[in-house]
Amino acid sequence: MVKKLEKVDVVVVGTGWAGGIVSAELAKAGYKVVALERGGNKEREDYTGVKDELRFTNRFEMMQNLSPETITSRNTLEEIALPVRTRHEMMAGTDLGGGSVHWAGATYRFMPYDFEIYSKTVERYGKKKIPEGMMLQDWGITYADFEKYYDRFEKTAGISGERDPFGEERSNDYPNPPMMESPAISLFKEASKQLGYHPYQVPSGNLSQTYENPDGEVLNQCMFCSYCTQYGCDFGAKSDPLVTVIPTAKKTGNFEVRTDSYVRRVLYEGGKAKGVLYVDTNTGLEYEQPADVVVLAAFTFTNNRLLLLSTIGQPYNPKTRKGVIGRNFNGQFNVTFLGARGFFNKRKFNLYMGAGALGGALSDFAGDNFDHTNLNFINGGGIELRQYGDAAIASNHVPKGTPRWGAEFKEKSILYTNRNLVVWYTPAIMSWWHNYLDLDPTYKDEFNDPLLRITNKYTDQDRTIAKFGVQKSKEIMEQMGADIIDEDVVPEEFDHIYQGGHYAGGVVMGADPATSAVNNYLQMWDVDNLFVVGGSAFPHFGGHHPTATIGALAYRASEGIEKYLKNGGGQLAEGKRKIFQA
Amino acid sequence: MTDKPSDTNGKEGLSRRQFLKNSGLVAGGVVGGSLFGGLLTNQFQKKTVPNKKDMANLQDARMFFSRKEDFDILSAATERIFPKNDNGPGAIELGVPYFIDKQLAGSWGMNAKDYMRGPFTQNLQAQGYQDSKRNQDNQGPNTATQSPTPTPRYQTRLNRSEIFIIGLRKFDSVSQEKFGMKFVEATGDQQDEMLHMFEDNKINLTGIEAQTFFNLLLQTTIEGAYADPLYGGNKEMMGWKMKEYPGPRMGYMNQIEEKEFIIMDQESLKDYQTYG
Structure with missing residues (x-):
């Protein structure tokens, strides 16, 4: 028996940055909002005094329990996908605040080039530059029109940073000054400058000073304690939904969050979303939550899966390359964070100190900042040196050729604990016709619903851009004076490891309903009162970390939802196809 | 537990409370109920005062491996x-x-x-x-x-x-x-x-x-x-000592820019939870 609850204005699935921002904005505007979170209830106190590497980094305390549901994965259409069974292989955040609580805090914007990547690539290099099968498309909005949403997000989150010398236009500086510079970062920056590059401090969601955001939420100054990435912050000094948008939403009195609530379907009838069906995982009871607007703001995997399970929108078919749901799967994989590790025999660094987004970066090889005429790839990426601060299990890097165990390993791993640094490249990942999401024919969740299946393989673009990044990283590491430099090996094929938490696409935004599922307000073309917010909207993955773009998209979507509710319905954007039809 | 605490209040025995207090196990988070119970039972059945050396490592018993x-x-x-x-x-x-x-x-x-x-x-x-x-x-x-x-x-x-x-x-x-x-x-x-x-x-x-x-x-x-x-x-944090890893600390705001390598005494999560 499904119990039908009282209708609300907006029901939001997910409570990370995307769901948290949408909830806060609409609750502030006076609408009744209910947010549903599959994980448990958490407060800041849950992350205070629990600096335990094994629990959080090695046993994945803050990641989804895969026992009831996971994904399956394969490389090609011909293969049988196998489930990704352990949390070593799959990291998706859970509990109130979602993956936005355990994030590192690196808060880059995507580049103007990314938003108009098709047009700008053709303009500079001609159509021939685009390889067959690459699903290159503009995002349906320009950077210039999107900039104000980045600015909103940076102010809400209190981002600490300085202008990227290569940077795009900004309406304002970051709300807080950049983080302090450790000697390792200084070394990276000096070497980069000597090579003629333009380093700057990574824009950070770890705060450089105490800050009150425009909603009146106060965030503390970062202490560089190192328990940051994969942890919740001990001090409320890392910007996350628990210290910003969720309390903001609660203060309005218009917001209710229900944790341990696992959404199984979007209820859909006569071209409209009616609400969602969810299970209270504590009792097993099923509820129907009706709403005027349904917002899917969960992780990429869940946004896609819920649309596919609810049979909303046309699923993508790789054979015909038609359909939109599940199209353009992209993300950061094991070709992404490759570079060069340097071992220093005469110098020690305080590597047990750090913060998630503490680091130096440069954009000389990002986007289309450099000429691609003679290169066999498009787009680019950031180069970074990060000082996360490693605890003792993580800091066991040894030069290549060292045995993995035994006396020599022990000796070298102890010697180099505080004597190694890594410089890496974060290349953009483009979308391809053969990389997509659909439902698995074999594997099921605890309710007997099919799991989401990922089909993903690498192309020459991926391998070439990664090799390019490894070489650039190595040159910088040489300039930094490392005694031993180990280059990363670029893998031939995707290894089905979903550890980085940055997976995107499948419900992509755009101006053409034939190639996008949502318009530039993240409103579905097919269903006016259904908005799908998050990384799932990325048509490709830019050459930087995704969070700022997801936050900005959530502000854009919130504006759209408010418009929709005020207008009393209707499409907020004109699709190209509709223009042709008229 | 089969023993009642009163059984152990003889001359040579220790009260359960005293035992826990001496061993410092009261605050220990990791010792599971079954092992804990088993240890206590055995100790009290023997009716001997465990020597100090054994008391220090009461966690060193097999919880999973039966053989x-x-x-x-x-x-x-x-x-x-x-x-x-x-x-x-x-x-x-x-x-x-x-x-x-x-x-x-x-x-x-x-x-x-x-x-x-x-x-x-x-x-x-x-x-x-x-x-x-x-x-x-x-x-x-x-x-x-x-x-x-x-x-x-x-x-x-x-x-x-x-x-x-x-x-x-x-x-x-x-x-x-x-x-x-x-x-x-x-x-x-x-x-x-x-x-x-x-x-x-x-x-x-x-x-x-x-x-x-x-x-x-x-x-x-x-x-x-x-x-x-x-x-x-x-x-005894000997692994951390070898690596010069200090353990969980409040923060390093005043050290993060420091050029020299800083060696600190080790502190455990228990220290952190007890003293901050």
């Missing part, structure tokens, strides 16, 4: 992986075998938060010559699990604690076959040779790749050397 033989193989293998040397103590002195024992007894050892639904199908790319429909539920051995081939890695129906039992017992049978003696009786070099055979996947195990087992053994050995002492390894 001492299995545990001894584990101890020997971890010591080869992380041996005592000039840097400092090895796996045994650091309590690594007990750390692993406790991990296997808990949710991680039982794969409680992993997807463990079937079918557990063979991976086509790793085992291309075999029938693609072959199903591990029915057929058992030699399924590709963790391997360098492009495959989702953990594809066995065994949980981690079962994998350890199978793997450790295989050490003994390989040792018998190859050297005519138990694994723990073999020389260090011989033990290394066998460890390499597992690492290189040259051994056939039931339901799991030898390499997967070896990688688990390696991972947990390193974890046991360096995890917070609350889990039973990294005894």
Whole structure:
């Protein structure tokens, strides 16, 4: 028996940055909002005094329990996908605040080039530059029109940073000054400058000073304690939904969050979303939550899966390359964070100190900042040196050729604990016709619903851009004076490891309903009162970390939802196809 | 518990409260109820005052491994992986075998938060010559699990604690076959040779790749050397001392720009939770 609850204005699935921002904005505007979170209830106190590497980094305390549901994965259409069974292989955040609580805090914007990547690539290099099968498309909005949403997000989150010398236009500086510079970062920056590059401090969601955001939420100054990435912050000094948008939403009195609530379907009838069906995982009871607007703001995997399970929108078919749901799967994989590790025999660094987004970066090889005429790839990426601060299990890097165990390993791993640094490249990942999401024919969740299946393989673009990044990283590491430099090996094929938490696409935004599922307000073309917010909207993955773009998209979507509710319905954007039809 | 606290209030006995107080176990988070209860029961049945040395390491008892033989193989293998040397103590002195024992007894050892639904199908790319429909539920051995081939890695129906039992017992049978003696009786070099055979996947195990087992053994050995002492390894923070790792601290705002390397005394999570 499904119990039908009282209708609300907006029901939001997910409570990370995307769901948290949408909830806060609409609750502030006076609408009744209910947010549903599959994980448990958490407060800041849950992350205070629990600096335990094994629990959080090695046993994945803050990641989804895969026992009831996971994904399956394969490389090609011909293969049988196998489930990704352990949390070593799959990291998706859970509990109130979602993956936005355990994030590192690196808060880059995507580049103007990314938003108009098709047009700008053709303009500079001609159509021939685009390889067959690459699903290159503009995002349906320009950077210039999107900039104000980045600015909103940076102010809400209190981002600490300085202008990227290569940077795009900004309406304002970051709300807080950049983080302090450790000697390792200084070394990276000096070497980069000597090579003629333009380093700057990574824009950070770890705060450089105490800050009150425009909603009146106060965030503390970062202490560089190192328990940051994969942890919740001990001090409320890392910007996350628990210290910003969720309390903001609660203060309005218009917001209710229900944790341990696992959404199984979007209820859909006569071209409209009616609400969602969810299970209270504590009792097993099923509820129907009706709403005027349904917002899917969960992780990429869940946004896609819920649309596919609810049979909303046309699923993508790789054979015909038609359909939109599940199209353009992209993300950061094991070709992404490759570079060069340097071992220093005469110098020690305080590597047990750090913060998630503490680091130096440069954009000389990002986007289309450099000429691609003679290169066999498009787009680019950031180069970074990060000082996360490693605890003792993580800091066991040894030069290549060292045995993995035994006396020599022990000796070298102890010697180099505080004597190694890594410089890496974060290349953009483009979308391809053969990389997509659909439902698995074999594997099921605890309710007997099919799991989401990922089909993903690498192309020459991926391998070439990664090799390019490894070489650039190595040159910088040489300039930094490392005694031993180990280059990363670029893998031939995707290894089905979903550890980085940055997976995107499948419900992509755009101006053409034939190639996008949502318009530039993240409103579905097919269903006016259904908005799908998050990384799932990325048509490709830019050459930087995704969070700022997801936050900005959530502000854009919130504006759209408010418009929709005020207008009393209707499409907020004109699709190209509709223009042709008229 | 079978004993009532009053039974232990004799001349030589200690009250339960006193016992807990002296041993410092009251605040210990990791000691599970069953082990805790068992220890107390045994101590009180003997009606002797435990000597100080034993009191310090009451966590050093087997929680998961029922056979001492299995545990001894584990101890020997971890010591080869992380041996005592000039840097400092090895796996045994650091309590690594007990750390692993406790991990296997808990949710991680039982794969409680992993997807463990079937079918557990063979991976086509790793085992291309075999029938693609072959199903591990029915057929058992030699399924590709963790391997360098492009495959989702953990594809066995065994949980981690079962994998350890199978793997450790295989050490003994390989040792018998190859050297005519138990694994723990073999020389260090011989033990290394066998460890390499597992690492290189040259051994056939039931339901799991030898390499997967070896990688688990390696991972947990390193974890046991360096995890917070609350889990039973990294005894007296000796692992952290070797690495000059200070343990969890409030922060380093005043040190982050410092050019010189700073050596600090070690503090554990217990210190952090007690004193901040």
